[in-house]
Amino acid sequence: MAAILCENCSGQYHYTQVNQPFEISCMLLLIMFGKVFLDFFMLQVKQKNVKVSFMGYFSVSLALLDFTLLMSIFFIFYFEDFALWGVRFTKYHICLFTHIFSLTYGILHYPVYIVAGLDYYVTVAQTSQFPKRSQRLLYVFAVVVIWISGFFCILKVPAVYEELEIQNRFSPYQCPLYASMQSYSVSVATLLLIGAALLACWKEVITMLLSVRVVSFASEPVLMFSCVANNNGTSFKWQLLTRLLICFLGTWAPFVLLQIIILFLGARIPAYMEMNVPWLYFINSFLIAAAYWCRCHDVELTEEMWSTDPFVSWKFCFMPLNNENTEPADKAGTVIVIC
Numbered sequence: 291m292a293a294i295l296c297e298n299c300s301g302q303y304h305y306t307q308v309n310q311p312f313e314i315s316c317m318l319l320l321i322m323f324g325k326v327f328l329d330f331f332m333l334q335v336k337q338k339n340v341k342v343s344f345m346g347y348f349s350v351s352l353a354l355l356d357f358t359l360l361m362s363i364f365f366i367f368y369f370e371d372f373a374l375w376g377v378r379f380t381k382y383h384i385c386l387f388t389h390i391f392s393l394t395y396g397i398l399h400y401p402v403y404i405v406a407g408l409d410y411y412v413t414v415a416q417t418s419q420f421p422k423r424s425q426r427l428l429y430v431f432a433v434v435v436i437w438i439s440g441f442f443c444i445l446k447v448p449a450v451y452e453e454l455e456i457q458n459r460f461s462p463y464q465c466p467l468y469a470s471m472q473s474y475s476v477s478v479a480t481l482l483l484i485g486a487a488l489l490a491c492w493k494e495v496i497t498m499l500l501s502v503r504v505v506s507f508a509s510e511p512v513l514m515f516s517c518v519a520n521n522n523g524t525s526f527k528w529q530l531l532t533r534l535l536i537c538f539l540g541t542w543a544p545f546v547l548l549q550i551i552i553l554f555l556g557a558r559i560p561a562y563m564e565m566n567v568p569w570l571y572f573i574n575s576f577l578i579a580a581a582y583w584c585r586c587h588d589v590e591l592t593e594e595m596w597s598t599d600p601f602v603s604w605k606f607c608f609m610p611l612n613n614e615n616t617e618p619a620d621k622a623g624t625v626i627v628i629c
């Protein structure tokens with residue numbers, strides 16, 4: 291009886307060890323396929339006529355690297371055990387490559403967002419939609435330097451290298467779950483700043499939302515908000531903050547709610563999933579709004595200036611408040627904002 295139990299245990303253990311690499315590889319392959327599909331979908335549905343920016347170049351590079359990782363996982367998963375250029379690849383390398391990409395993605399949040407923020411702060415006053423060739427080359431150079439620096443730091447840090455060696459020796463088929471603290475802190479800081487802005491001008495936001503109407507403007511449906519005009523510098527900044535909040539949350543409110551739910555539940559998302567194109571565009575819109583608000587007195591509110599965001603329409607114009615018959619209203623000092 292004891293021998294029978296032992297054989298069952300041995301058979302069950304062998305079954306688990308054989309199928310565990312297959313299950314992990316299949317799961318990673320499906321997850322990366324979904325992420326790559328989402329990345330290229332977001333790149334495809336974005337607005338076409340937008341100003342070139344560092345974040346735009348970095349988003350494209352991230353999608354290409356995700357596609358490279360997906361192809362690497364697919365070939366190793368399909369051929370299982372093969373040699374290429376004198377290097378033998380097994381299913382262990384699926385977890386290894388994923389872990390290296392996760393660690394690299396996890397340390398690039400701060401550098402990418404700082405460079406993108408500086409880029410918008412410097413270039414937000416430019417009215418030209420097409421930057422100079424030197425500016426484009428600078429974006430490409432910055433993207434390449436950031437990726438090379440990230441992979442170099444991960445592969446050359448002794449602690450990380452020792453961790454990979456220990457994982458290969460004792461648990462070659464266990465893919466570690468690495469969640470980036472940089473992504474967590476950026477998410478918390480972004481939500482806190484959005485919450486603080488809402489608290490600072492919640493009355494104006496509610497007033498504008500209650501006055502919203504859908505009208506036809508230039509053969510297109512637009513939203514019309516009524517507000518009181520004020521040329522005072524300080525009041526203008528707070529009015530601009532209200533309008534930026536409405537434009538931002540009008541597009542990204544579901545994403546903000548998702549971030550709140552994730553933080554509330556304390557969910558740990560792997561780093562190779564945390565940095566994705568939708569998340570980058572969310573931060574991109576936040577940085578654009580921050581740059582507009584910080585430099586509101588240095589920029590001219592022109593049609594070309596607003597074409598900087600692939601998803602959020604920051605455009606709004608000011609005109610005398612009209613009635614239903616589009617006749618000038620008698621109430622002075624009132625404007626409408628069309629987003």
